Amino acid sequence: MENSNNILNNEGMPNIGSIVNQYKIEIEGWKRIITFIKDENVHLKNLLSGVVKDLDTDDIVLLERIEYFQNKFLDEDEIIKYLRDDISEQDKALIKDIYEDRLSLKTLEHQQIKLRKRLEISEQKFNKLKFEFNNYLGKNL
Secondary structure, three states, rough: OOOOOOOOOOOOOOHHHHHHHHHHHHHHHHHHHHHHHHHHHHHHHHHHHHHHHOOOOOOHHHHHHHHHHHHHHHHHHHHHHHHHHHHHHHHHHHHOOOOHHHHHHHHHHHHHHHHHHHHHHHHHHHHHHHHHHHHHHHHOO
């Protein structure tokens, strides 16, 4: 009898159920990360809105920098949307009956690796933007 907790089955082949289960666990973590980034992005947009509301300046450089951050935060909304959609598609694909189809497993594996890298890069870029924004506010307001 095959143990679903082992990576290899009795024949030394990958235990597809374990692999799929691991992918599902990883996807749930990604969903939490995406939710956190989305919430942080809303918070940063609210901070920016408060800054704009309190501005009493015609400083073109300051206004351009505010516009820069606004555009970056809007870009993050788009990135989050695409990541969330792609993660949802991967999640749906894992639910399908792929257990007998090794080609589907390879496709899922490729997509999982691709999503993992995209999420890692997106998270790094967002953190960089967040620190850039907070540093800017700390120095200029």
